[in-house]
Ligand SMILES: [Fe+2]
């Protein structure tokens with residue numbers, strides 16, 4: 001199926017955003033592991049995999065639309081030097097991702113590409129959840145204090 005005007009450009013921009021997110025989460029997860037925060041390490045590693053899945057879905061959809069996925073481009077990867085810095089930069093990244101998805105959904109609506117719109121809507125639900133999780137962590141830190149929060153992250157689940 002041939003893509004409608006402008007859709008492939010949006011999809012490649014989203015692909016870049018998803019690859020960037022995956023890179024950032026991989027780095028942040030590894031750092032949390034290195035600091036001994038096993039719970040955060042596990043959660044953020046899962047998040048990285050989710051972003052890889054998003055990227056893979058976009059690649060498949062670009063191919064379906066007979067386009068060429070751009071695997072070479074990467075945005076700025078912000079690796080936080082503390083857990084709180086990581087949450088802040090992840091939140092910024094997810095917000096930008098959501099903004100881009102919304103713009104793309106609006107464009108798909110305008111050109112009548114409902115298949116792509118549906119896919120992007122599903123991704124924006126995940127992105128909303130990622131934002132919600134980050135906001136919850138930051139609120140918990142505000143309420144219980146950073147030390148208490150971090151000491152809970154050292155424990156292994158189960
Ligand atoms: Fe994503």
Ligand SMILES: [Fe+2]
Pocket residue numbers: 021051094097126127130
């Ligand atoms: Fe995300």
